[in-house]
Amino acid sequence: MASHKRMPRLDAINRSLAKKGLSLLVRVVDRYAPDRLLLFALNFLDHRVPNRLIALAIRGVEKLAPRRLRSTAIAAADEYVPDEVANSRKVCSVLAAVGKYIPDEIIPPESAARWENLKTKFHIPKLVSSRHK
Numbered sequence: 001m002a003s004h005k006r007m008p009r010l011d012a013i014n015r016s017l018a019k020k021g022l023s024l025l026v027r028v029v030d031r032y033a034p035d036r037l038l039l040f041a042l043n044f045l046d047h048r049v050p051n052r053l054i055a056l057a058i059r060g061v062e063k064l065a066p067r068r069l070r071s072t073a074i075a076a077a078d079e080y081v082p083d084e085v086a087n088s089r090k091v092c093s094v095l096a097a098v099g100k101y102i103p104d105e106i107i108p109p110e111s112a113a114r115w116e117n118l119k120t121k122f123h124i125p126k127l128v129s130s131r132h133k
Helices: 002-032 035-047 051-064 067-080 089-099 109-121
Strands: none
Touching: 002 067, 002 089, 035 089, 067 109
């Protein structure tokens, strides 16, 4: 019975810490990260990182991270990420550039709706084919 009373308190603490931490991260990125550096990093990811390496990373996540962990991470991102993050042009650009490589096959079925919410919130485009032909 005691664990049920502590769970809402822990949830509130986790939500508060996540909101404060992510808000601070967004302010730091918006203020101090130059546009040219972000553009360079995103172009480097798109043009210089081989598709085989991206596919290898995706397969590694699929094998090493259990479905429950992936589902929990998606739920936490959907619930805890404050609107300030979604309103940040720089942070949304980085999340969209990285998120477009996440294929829908590795998203657990129980998290499909939350994943769609995140894709809409952060303007993540459809998957760019990263499978090596």
